[in-house]
Amino acid sequence: MHDEKALSTFFSEYMKRNPIFMDKSALKSSYTPDAIQHRDEQIHQVAQILAPCLRFEKPSNLFIYGKTGTGKTLTTKYIMRQILDIAKQNNIPLKTMYINCKLKRVADTEYRLIAQLARDCNLEIPPTGLPTDEVYKLFYAHVDKEKMLLVIILDEIDQLVKKIGDEILYNLTRINDELKNAQITFIGISNDLLFIEHLDARVKSSLSEEEVVFPPYNALQLQSILRERASRAFVADVIGEGVIEKCAAFSAREHGDARRALELMRVAGELAERKGHVKIELHHIDLAQEKIERDWIQETVLMQPKQFQTTLYAILTLYQTRKDTLFTGEIYDLYRKLCRQVSLAPLTQRRISDVIAELDMLGIINAKVISKGRYGRTREITLAAADATLQGMQSLLEDALNLK
């Protein structure tokens, strides 16, 4: 039982505590700093490629590569913002659009991608029903109403192409031929460095007129980025000895992902603050690491359709009873049983095979096709996350599916 007094004591205690954060947003991934560190070369290249905008000439299409968290999106948005500013001052009609192609049910098919672009122009596009060309036409018509330059940023485009093939890129580059007034420049952002190699030659030459590569940050660079942001985000002297170094090291190991490093910092700070500690210490980072993993999994899992959740639950349950690699067949059997319990129409094994592949793509499970010789071939499924995380995921799914 909570009485009024206890609550008010809590609040007054809370007020007395020294805050740790000054401006938490500086550590969020949406934050765009005034200056970007260690990307001088890339900024210079990208700026040079996009600069023709300011003379109202269409810049070349651009392709940007780099692992996650190497500043691709940040740099691109940063430069675009500057260019937009200057363009505005000089009355140059320039617009940009940003689309993340990975987002499920937003831009993960050709139709949905164009539809999303068209919606960005305030056009009403239904989720299904229209022919794809029709949406293209609506989009052209809107864009082509006046003379202008349009820069479309397609983030994580490798994911989309992996899923539905490269024809879409061909269609996109063809848009310019249809336009009389406006001109479109595409900026493709890819995490996969080999991506362009697998493309059709025509697409390759037209979409990738220019290329810029973003190398990963090393531990030292991560440290200086962290220090810079931390000085904005935190009150002075709340960061314990070696904390920054540890965050940097953690992320440097994961191919120099700055986004991760910053998130780690932020969550560590939040945890410290919630516990009423005055300083962020090393152990907060370990806790933060776990929390981030848990939160990510929770968010991802809950976003999935019921069928995916059920499949995943089957995998988890099997894994609990037998900590070993699992195979498609046994998962499917259990899945069917679960479907009856949850009163869900079971999908065919063919479909579940694809579902498992998608769960693998999401990074929730690891699945690999192997041949067991005489005993057929199957997917070999393993789970990488810590046991505690798996437990959490399982009970989460029990709730979501209304089991037990």
Place this chain on the structure above:
DNA sequence: CGAGATTCATGTGAAGTATACCTTTAGGCTTAA
């Protein structure tokens, strides 16, 4: 003993189906002249 055939359990591609949603069109009803 070893090369080649066999086998199993499922992967994978293509084509078909169900569903949800779209536009167009034609008919019927209302309304105003």
Place this chain on the structure above:
DNA sequence: AAGCCTAAAGGTATACTTCACATGAATCTCGTA
């Protein structure tokens, strides 16, 4: 007669199913040393 509403017809995207064939190494078979 013109205008408006509605329902049917015809079309699309997506998620899923059905069908049929592809895989690939452990195991089996059989000829040979």
